[in-house]
Amino acid sequence: MGLxxxxxxxxxxxxxxxxxxxxxxLPKLIPYRENEQKYLATSIKPLFNNRSGxxxxxxxAPGIGKSAAVRSVLRDLEEETxxxxxxYINCWEHNTSFKIFIRICDILGYRFTQNxxxxxxxxxxxxxxxxxxxxxxxxxxxxxxxxxxxxxxLEKIFHKSIFLITNYKSWLLTLDERIRSRLMPExxxxxxYNLNETKGILKERCDQGFVQDVWMNDAFETVVKxxxxxxxxxAGLFLLKESGLIAEExxxxxxxxxxxxxxxKKLNExxxxxxxxxxxxxxxxxxxxxxxxxxxxxxxFREYESLGGxxxxxxxxxxxxxxxxxxxVKLTKQKGSGGNTTIVEKVNLG
Ligand SMILES: Nc1ncnc2c1ncn2[C@@H]1O[C@H](COP(=O)(O)OP(=O)(O)OP(=O)(O)O)[C@@H](O)[C@H]1O
Ligand SMILES: [Mg+2]
Numbered sequence: 001m002g003l004x005x006x007x008x009x010x011x012x013x014x015x016x017x018x019x020x021x022x023x024x025x026l027p028k029l030i031p032y033r034e035n036e037q038k039y040l041a042t043s044i045k046p047l048f049n050n051r052s053g054x055x056x057x058x059x060x061a062p063g064i065g066k067s068a069a070v071r072s073v074l075r076d077l078e079e080e081t082x083x084x085x086x087x088y089i090n091c092w093e094h095n096t097s098f099k100i101f102i103r104i105c106d107i108l109g110y111r112f113t114q115n116x117x118x119x120x121x122x123x124x125x126x127x128x129x130x131x132x133x134x135x136x137x138x139x140x141x142x143x144x145x146x147x148x149x150x151x152x153x154l155e156k157i158f159h160k161s162i163f164l165i166t167n168y169k170s171w172l173l174t175l176d177e178r179i180r181s182r183l184m185p186e187x188x189x190x191x192x193y194n195l196n197e198t199k200g201i202l203k204e205r206c207d208q209g210f211v212q213d214v215w216m217n218d219a220f221e222t223v224v225k226x227x228x229x230x231x232x233x234x235a236g237l238f239l240l241k242e243s244g245l246i247a248e249e250x251x252x253x254x255x256x257x258x259x260x261x262x263x264x265k266k267l268n269e270x271x272x273x274x275x276x277x278x279x280x281x282x283x284x285x286x287x288x289x290x291x292x293x294x295x296x297x298x299x300x301f302r303e304y305e306s307l308g309g310x311x312x313x314x315x316x317x318x319x320x321x322x323x324x325x326x327x328x329v330k331l332t333k334q335k336g337s338g339g340n341t342t343i344v345e346k347v348n349l350g
Contacts, residue, residue: 013211014244014255020209021241023234026071027204032197033069039188040073044161047084047133053161055183059169060190063232065201066165067139069190074137085134092140097149100138101125126156133159142166147179154182167330174333174340195228202227202236210244215255219243222260226267239263275328281311285319286346289329293346297331300344320344 019025030037036058043054060066074086087107094103101121102113108128113121134157138144141164153162162183169187172180193201202224206215223243227236242263247255278286288304289295295303301316311319320342323329332343 014214014248014252015209015241016211017209018241020205021237021244023237026068026075030065030069030072031200031204032193033065033190036188036190037069037073040070040163041076043163043186044073044077044084044135047135047159047161048081050133050159052159053133053135055162055185056164056188057169057172057185058163058165058188058190059167059171061192061231062167063234064190064192065233066190070137070139070163070165074135077135083132085129085132086137087134088137088139090139091142091144095143095145097146097152100144100149104128122152122156129157135161135163137163137165139165142168142171147176150179150183151176154179168332170332170334173335192231193233195224198228198233198236199224201233202240205237206240209240210255214244214247214253216257219255219257219260222257222264226260226264235267238267242266278323278326278328282319282323284309285316286323286328289320289323289344290346293344295344297342297344 015021040056040058043056045053047053058066058070071088074088077084077086085108087104089100089103089107091100094100098118098121101118101124104125105111105113105121105128110124110128113124116124136153138150150162153160162185164185169189172185175183202220206220223236223239226239227233239260243255243259246259246262252259275283275286285304288300288307292300292303297317297320300320301313304316309316320329320331324331327347330345330347332345334341334343
């Protein structure tokens with residue numbers, strides 16, 4: 001018997017369309033975000049009359065449809081008209097002004113960016129964008145390492161709307177005053193979904209991703225409940241897919257609660273395991289943050305030193321940034337009387 005005979009012979013047909021379960025998949029409609037989408041659309045309407053639109057700072061917790069709602073509005077815009085450029089950039093992937101200018105050229109189909117300096121790219125961007133109004137979306141804006149591109153776009157492009165998306169409203173306070181006063185964004189908050197909405201979203205993805213009637217009711221309800229606790233739709237999508245794979249591995253015809261329980265374990269293990277990947281020093285710092293969540297970074301460092309910690313303040317800051325990148329902690333910049341400071345909070349993974 002070959003190693004894969006059982007795979008080939010078993011009918012693994014619980015998952016019908018895996019792509020519907022992907023985080024990046026953009027559904028046709030984004031329910032429960034109708035008001036937000038209308039507001040975004042209204043904000044760019046002046047562009048159709050060759051005026052400037054509104055600038056927005058869109059903020060809210062992870063996994064609650066910010067990117068999805070904005071991408072959906074841009075998709076509608078592109079389907080409806082060729083009279084407006086739409087430029088969506090994720091600043092986690094394109095995190096410097098230079099990379100952002102290259103990305104804009106790329107989106108607009110200009111390919112001769114190699115060996116070009118930032119100033120040359122800027123000139124190209126101006127030429128390319130000269131003909132129509134533009135909507136810019138900078139997603140995960142808090143990951144951008146510099147803001148020169150914002151200053152440039154604000155100063156040089158006339159008919160535009162700029163949407164910035166972030167998890168932290170306070171990010172705005174970290175922005176250079178000259179940029180902030182030019183940007184003057186309106187704040188758009190995305191609130192977390194309630195349990196009913198969470199269920200509606202997951203049901204839709206489930207219906208599209210799975211063969212009909214393979215989910216036992218209590219199994220699906222368990223996914224909804226857990227997602228409701230974590231308050232992040234991505235966790236729900238992970239559980240749907242993982243439970244499906246677990247049931248398929250056992251060649252089952254139905255997905256039952258035990259499959260979901262195993263998937264939940266995996267979700268929890270995933271966060272515990274990644275904590276094990278940290279060095280001893282990083283774990284020490286993380287534990288300190290867990291004890292003192294919400295402290296200022298300077299106060300945490302003093303606490304760290306008083307407990308016998310030996311690394312310098314700079315190294316300590318770097319370790320905290322690394323913990324932020326791994327989503328173990330959340331950093332919020334705050335402007336105080338004595339200058340800027342960073343608040344460090346723990347992140348609950350599940
Ligand atoms: N109302 C909704 N309808 C359908 N799918 C949704 C809805 N809200 C969120 N989702 C789905 O949940 C997942 C996470 O949503 P999204 O990527 O928009 O989160 P986000 O708010 O941008 O989070 P982050 O701040 O971490 O980037 C995506 O797969 C998205 O399609
Ligand atoms: Mg997002």
